[in-house]
Amino acid sequence: MLIIGAGAAGSAAAFHLASAGQRVTLLEQADQNRIKPCGGGMAAAVQEWFPFDLQEVVDEVIERVEFSWCLGDPVVAELQGSAPFWIVRREELDELLTSKAVEAGAEIIRPFAVSTINKHAGHWQVTAEDGRQLESRAVVLANGSNSPWPAAFGLGPQALHHAATTSVRLEGRGKLAKGTARFEFGLVHHGFAWAFPIANGVNVGVGTFIGRHAADSEAILEQLLPNLGFDPRAGQRQQAPLRVWNGNQKLHGEGILAIGDAASLCDPFLAEGLRPALMSGCEAATSLNRWLKGETNHLDSYSQAMHQRWGESMAWGRRIAQVFYRFPKVGYQLGIKRPTAPQRIAQILSGEMGYGDIAQRVIKRLLFQRS
Ligand SMILES: Cc1cc2nc3c(=O)[nH]c(=O)nc-3n(C[C@H](O)[C@H](O)[C@H](O)COP(=O)(O)OP(=O)(O)OC[C@H]3O[C@@H](n4cnc5c(N)ncnc54)[C@H](O)[C@@H]3O)c2cc1C
Structure with a gap:
């Protein structure tokens, strides 16, 4: 079977399918792993989905989170140990997952930039830009936020919703203390900015979550970077659209699945x-393995699992985002500044809680106390 895209989603699926004894080929357009626009923040809870240690790609464990509103009104929260949060170097995470998939028996072909996917006589034909062609019984779409194929094959939301992001990777730590992540609300209309530590530097990003227009990230970075101890023009800017969750939809077809950003799974409130x-990636591997072994003749267990494990919480996350980013000052005062908020956020990011567990209280607070 073919997996298009060797990012986090595609490589995780390849590892689990190859470990289950399936013949897997990963197709990746990039000849090597390049710096991706990603903060690398990830709950340590994901470790339970892999039998090998992910800690070798962890740059830092976050112990403290600092929040600000327009660079003032600070809130500092010490994270309690129950839901640890890691910062991983993103390209190294992808590299680790890909190499574990290959060790488990998967093949990787790179560079292989897929240009067309067609179904012919019950088989998927995948063609590269340079004309190479491969065929398989099943295909997994794992090629990120710009993938044209989920919409073409009727997978995922019909109306795509994108967050607009700008990120910059800086050398040196500036004023960001060890083990600390920073979130800035107020400077960014309909979104927030973040600064996450990485080995010898800091990843700074600006994300806008509602509305059609990207934030004026240059003007924001010019204020934010000096506040973090950097030159306002330091680092190279990378802009990337991020496809975010926009409704529980079917993520599978006949021998085809969409996973990761290609499936529009990203959290619409926090961009996780x-x-x-x-x-x-793990759920797709479980369903595909059963399907390929002939234990079932459809892949709907994958869509169902993702709706239940992820979509139910995201439906509430989207409602919170719509209210929070419209009234962010109220959100900051009544939400973020609550003593319990950082712990709740950590519990949501680790999967210990879903947005549904807090949503009704949060939305009521934001809607009825904003006068
Ligand atoms: C600025 C920014 C900061 C972020 N920070 C965080 C964070 O701190 N924590 C967090 O949890 N999430 C974060 N995210 C979101 C996170 O990066 C994505 O959700 C995640 O990368 C999704 O992984 P993926 O494997 O689905 O897609 P990707 O990582 O995008 O992988 C897709 C792969 O497919 C390949 N590909 C694309 N097209 C083709 C093709 N035609 N043929 C072959 N290969 C192809 C690409 O080269 C790529 O390797 C951030 C996103 C952005 C933009």
């Missing part, structure tokens, strides 16, 4: 995309 990418 790594955990759903890994979760969907």
